[in-house]
Amino acid sequence: MNSELLMCDATHFRIDYVINPYMDTGVQPDSLAVLAEHEAIEKAHVAAGRIVTRMESARECPDMVYTANGAFVSDRRAVLGAPPAARRPEIPHFRAWLRGRGFDVLDAPYDFSGQGDALPCGSLLFAGYGQRTDRRMHGVLADVLGYEVVPLRTTSEQWYDLDLALAVIDARTVAYCPQALDAPSGQRLRDLGLDLVEVSVEEASTFALNLISDGSTVTMTTGAPRLRDTLRERGLDVVELDTTELRKGGGGVRCTALTLDNRLPSRAR
Numbered sequence: 001m002n003s004e005l006l007m008c009d010a011t012h013f014r015i016d017y018v019i020n021p022y023m024d025t026g027v028q029p030d031s032l033a034v035l036a037e038h039e040a041i042e043k044a045h046v047a048a049g050r051i052v053t054r055m056e057s058a059r060e061c062p063d064m065v066y067t068a069n070g071a072f073v074s075d076r077r078a079v080l081g082a083p084p085a086a087r088r089p090e091i092p093h094f095r096a097w098l099r100g101r102g103f104d105v106l107d108a109p110y111d112f113s114g115q116g117d118a119l120p121c122g123s124l125l126f127a128g129y130g131q132r133t134d135r136r137m138h139g140v141l142a143d144v145l146g147y148e149v150v151p152l153r154t155t156s157e158q159w160y161d162l163d164l165a166l167a168v169i170d171a172r173t174v175a176y177c178p179q180a181l182d183a184p185s186g187q188r189l190r191d192l193g194l195d196l197v198e199v200s201v202e203e204a205s206t207f208a209l210n211l212i213s214d215g216s217t218v219t220m221t222t223g224a225p226r227l228r229d230t231l232r233e234r235g236l237d238v239v240e241l242d243t244t245e246l247r248k249g250g251g252g253v254r255c256t257a258l259t260l261d262n263r264l265p266s267r268a269r
Contacts, residue, residue: 001170002214004261005045006097008055010038010065015249017086020160022250034245038065041219041256044239048217053260055097061090065246066255068115068163070094071105074145074262078103081114083132106144110134116161116255120262122171124192125149128162130182146264150192152185163210163254169236170215171265173197175227177204199227207243210252221252 013034015025045052057064064070069087071078071094078098080091098105110133117128118141125147129135131154138149152162158180159165165180166189175197178186190196199209208224217237220228231238243252 001168002050002212002257002259002261004051004053004259005212005257006053006055006067006260007038007042007045007257008057008064008067008070010034010057010246012057012059012062013065013246013249014062016062019084019086020250021157022247024248027248029245029248034065037242037245038256040241041243041253044219044241045212045257048214048219048237048239050214052257055093058089058093061087061093063087063249063251064090064093066116066249066251067258068255069113069161070258071098072112072115072118072141072145072262073098073103073258073260074120074147075264076103077145078105079112079114079141079144080105080107081116082108082110082112083114108137109140110136112137113161115258116163119162119166119168120147121168121174121194123148123265126152126162126166126168126174126189128152128154128165130154131157131160150188152189153182154180154185155182158205160250161255164207165204165209167209167211167213167254169197169213169218169231173234175199175209175231177201177209180204197227197230199224203227207247207252210254212254212257219253221247 113132117133119126166176203224206223211220221243
């Protein structure tokens with residue numbers, strides 16, 4: 001779980017357009033600071049024992065640093081993202097990279113925010129919709145990849161991807177912000193019998209849930225002390241990192257890495 005990650009450099013990261021509430025073309029990231037943030041995230045993954053593979057960004061694709069939206073990968077299959085029009089030029093780069101490394105690559109037939117709206121938890125796949133992903137993609141993901149899909153609708157553009165509203169800590173533990181999901185989705189999540197950690201709107205708004213966990217180490221943003229302490233009380237190592245510049249584009253720790261080692265438990269070796 002999250003032991004093999006693909007990251008794309010932050011060299012060309014800038015705000016050229018507005019496609020989420022966090023972006024403002026008048027507030028550009030500090031180029032040196034964002035490179036430092038990105039490097040710190042990569043070093044934290046390596047220190048946790050994760051394998052990080054790098055992919056070169058393209059100058060015409062300022063959001064490629066948010067690698068997670070490029071696809072969802074499981075069992076050597078990749079379903080490419082189908083993001084907003086401004087980010088569509090990224091997809092041929094992800095297609096070429098994944099095919100070049102032997103992945104079976106499929107195009108998404110509907111709008112799809114890649115791993116941003118597809119978070120595996122054992123044999124379950126939490127699948128977001130309502131903002132960036134067409135709900136018809138849930139059937140595609142179930143058919144192609146074999147997961148039991150759990151549809152979760154986020155309540156507003158503040159949670160434009162599910163990975164701002166929910167985080168998988170391990171195969172039995174999920175952290176989420178109840179206010180970020182509509183009532184039927186919240187009930188659907190609670191009915192699963194998982195160990196749920198509730199996170200306040202205040203902390204979720206800092207991108208606290210946009211984290212990466214391998215089940216023993218959690219890599220997350222600063223600014224969410226209650227979630228941090230809760231995770232540590234459960235015996236997890238927690239590494240906090242500054243994501244101030246990356247958040248200017250609407251992304252955090254989870255957004256900057258595409259997981260390559262997702263596997264259904266029945267297929268794990």
